Amino acid sequence: MVQQARAAATRQQIVRGAAEMFEKSGFEGARLGNIVENAGITKGALYFHFRSKEDLARFIIGEQHRISIASVEAIGREQVSAIEQIVMLCHEMARQIVNDPIVRAGIRITLELSADDQGPADPYLDWINSCEMLATRAVEQGDLRADIDPPRLARFIIGAFTGVQTVSQVLTQRTDLEQRVDDMWGFLLPGIMPATRHQDIARIRRARWVPDDAD
Numbered sequence: 001m002v003q004q005a006r007a008a009a010t011r012q013q014i015v016r017g018a019a020e021m022f023e024k025s026g027f028e029g030a031r032l033g034n035i036v037e038n039a040g041i042t043k044g045a046l047y048f049h050f051r052s053k054e055d056l057a058r059f060i061i062g063e064q065h066r067i068s069i070a071s072v073e074a075i076g077r078e079q080v081s082a083i084e085q086i087v088m089l090c091h092e093m094a095r096q097i098v099n100d101p102i103v104r105a106g107i108r109i110t111l112e113l114s115a116d117d118q119g120p121a122d123p124y125l126d127w128i129n130s131c132e133m134l135a136t137r138a139v140e141q142g143d144l145r146a147d148i149d150p151p152r153l154a155r156f157i158i159g160a161f162t163g164v165q166t167v168s169q170v171l172t173q174r175t176d177l178e179q180r181v182d183d184m185w186g187f188l189l190p191g192i193m194p195a196t197r198h199q200d201i202a203r204i205r206r207a208r209w210v211p212d213d214a215d
Contacts, residue, residue, distance in 0.1 A: 011049045014039050015063065018056050019105035027057055027112050057109050064106025065123045067096060072130045075209045082137035083144065083193070084207035087185055089131065090161050092209050094177045097165055128154045143204075145194050153192065160184055 017039025021030040032053055036043050050056040071092050075085050096103040110123060131154035138144040144153070164184050168177040182205060189201045 007049075010041060010045055014041055014046055014049055014056070015060060015102065017041070019060055019102045022057060022060060022105040022109055023101055027053075027109050057113075060102060061106045061109055061123070064103045064110075065126070067100065067103055068093065068123065069126060071096070071209070071211070072127075074211070076130075076134075078209060080207065081141055081143055081204075082134045083141070084204055086131060086134045086138065086157065087204055087207040088209040089127075089134070090157070090181055090185070091178070091207075093127075093161065094165060094181045098174055098177055124158060127158050131157055142194065143197055143200075144192055148192055157188075160188070 014035075018030070018035045021035050021038050024030075025034070030053070032043065032046065035053075035056070036046055039046070046056075050059065072089060075088050075092065078085060078088065080088075097107065106123070128151075132150045135144060135148070135150035135153050135157075139146060139148055139150065161181065161184070164180050165174065165177055168174045168180050185205050189204060190198060193201065
């Protein structure tokens with residue numbers, strides 16, 4: 001048991017150190033020697049857990065996906081309207097990007113690999129599918145206009161969020177991301193909600209999900 005715990009801790013140490021290097025230098029720029037040095041482990045320990053740099057990068061993408069989907073599922077259990085859950089989802093994605101190097105690294109690696117048609121589409125497809133299901137419920141609940149097409153709206157929301165966080169990264173290193181996501185919803189909600197529900201916009205924009213382990 002002690003040996004298993006030590007191996008698990010070493011694996012996590014490798015993943016954390018690699019995530020920091022991938023975030024800083026990208027997949028191509030990160031060297032195994034730099035990863036080993038940053039993680040504070042030996043190259044033998046790295047190869048014991050991961051066969052290659054690509055294997056390590058794919059694992060980090062999987063971890064980023066797991067973290068995101070876990071929050072999607074948790075937000076789905078909240079006793080609030082579907083439109084509030086969509087807003088919560090975007091702000092939680094922003095919080096993870098700001099606070100978690102594994103999430104930041106996973107996103108960077110995915111985008112970098114996608115430039116060569118090697119990046120996995122699953123993380124984005126799962127975000128879009130989750131948003132589509134919530135949008136469908138929001139139409140049924142009367143919080144979205146009846147003529148809104150949930151699949152198209154879901155793809156637009158995830159695309160808009162991706163653009164917002166990218167520009168925030170370029171201009172402010174994401175220090176203003178929370179405000180920029182709120183701005184996005186401030187512009188978007190009046191156009192997709194029925195006029196009879198506009199009095200709820202301010203409340204919906206304030207919707208946030210707080211993880212159970214948050215300080």
